[in-house]
Amino acid sequence: MAPLSIAIDGPAACGKSSLAKALARRIGLYHLETGGLYRSVALFFLERGGPTDDPHRILDLLPEMDLSIRPDGSSSREIHFFLGDRDVTVDIRSETVGKWASTVATIPAVRTYLLPVQRHFAENDRIVMDGRDIGTVILPDASLKIFLSAPAATRALRRWLQLGGENAPQSLQEIQDDLEERDRQDLARSIAPLTRASDAIDLDNSRMTIDESVDWVIERLPK
Ligand code: CDP
Ligand code: CDP
Numbered sequence: 001m002a003p004l005s006i007a008i009d010g011p012a013a014c015g016k017s018s019l020a021k022a023l024a025r026r027i028g029l030y031h032l033e034t035g036g037l038y039r040s041v042a043l044f045f046l047e048r049g050g051p052t053d054d055p056h057r058i059l060d061l062l063p064e065m066d067l068s069i070r071p072d073g074s075s076s077r078e079i080h081f082f083l084g085d086r087d088v089t090v091d092i093r094s095e096t097v098g099k100w101a102s103t104v105a106t107i108p109a110v111r112t113y114l115l116p117v118q119r120h121f122a123e124n125d126r127i128v129m130d131g132r133d134i135g136t137v138i139l140p141d142a143s144l145k146i147f148l149s150a151p152a153a154t155r156a157l158r159r160w161l162q163l164g165g166e167n168a169p170q171s172l173q174e175i176q177d178d179l180e181e182r183d184r185q186d187l188a189r190s191i192a193p194l195t196r197a198s199d200a201i202d203l204d205n206s207r208m209t210i211d212e213s214v215d216w217v218i219e220r221l222p223k
């Protein structure tokens with residue numbers, strides 16, 4: 001029987017990775033934040049002569065990227081991202097990288113390249129993955145699928161606080177505009193758009209703490 005796998009999908013900054021991370025700690029699963037893969041690809045291109053959405057250039061350079069994922073070795077079972085030997089897990093967090101990630105994510109060759117990287121883990125280990133297409137494309141047979149949501153204003157406020165509140169590099173309004181723009185791009189793309197899997201369970205976490213949402217998911221795990 002396939003190991004337990006949990007898919008969490010939803011728009012930007014709705015709390016996917018916080019929920020997945022806390023759940024992974026609570027019940028002992030690996031956690032792969034799949035946005036990190038698209039962010040790593042974006043970082044690679046940003047550092048290699050600037051951003052590009054030219055599919056030919058991307059195809060030419062993909063073989064040189066040497067992207068891999070490895071558990072960080074701690075008991076928290078987080079999975080880290082590497083370009084060659086360099087751990088880029090922290091460097092990929094900026095909003096600039098996030099924006100480019102959303103652009104490289106529209107390129108079919110990039111998604112095809114990242115598909116086996118994501119599936120490989122789920123074949124061998126208990127895992128929770130969060131992203132946009134986990135329940136629909138990456139793990140269509142996941143043991144449990146959650147479609148997470150919260151209103152844009154709530155998500156923008158959370159991201160603003162996460163980036164330092166008054167010390168954030170952008171205003172609350174700018175952050176909300178960026179999130180909404182990224183959501184539009186993620187919903188509109190023809191390949192693996194952000195969509196709710198037909199067998200996913202909806203969770204609006206706008207009035208929940210992270211711990212409460214973990215409890216909610218645990219109650220719904222297959223017995
Ligand atoms: O992974 P995603 O972009 O969907 O969101 P996240 O990075 O997990 O969460 C964005 C921010 O919202 C983080 O600072 C979380 O701590 C916060 N959050 C919250 O305040 N309440 C929740 N129920 C979930 C997330
Ligand atoms: O943390 P946040 O929700 O802001 O973004 P993320 O999950 O790190 O994802 C960055 C970008 O990667 C998204 O805007 C998507 O375009 C893309 N992505 C994707 O296409 N498919 C996934 N499974 C995960 C992320």
Ligand code: CDP
Nearest residue numbers: 108111112113114115133137190191192193
């Ligand atoms: O063989 P399987 O159905 O599992 O995957 P595939 O159809 O060969 O797709 C390979 C990659 O292309 C995946 O990463 C998908 O995200 C992407 N793809 C897609 O998203 N939508 C399509 N209509 C075709 C491919």
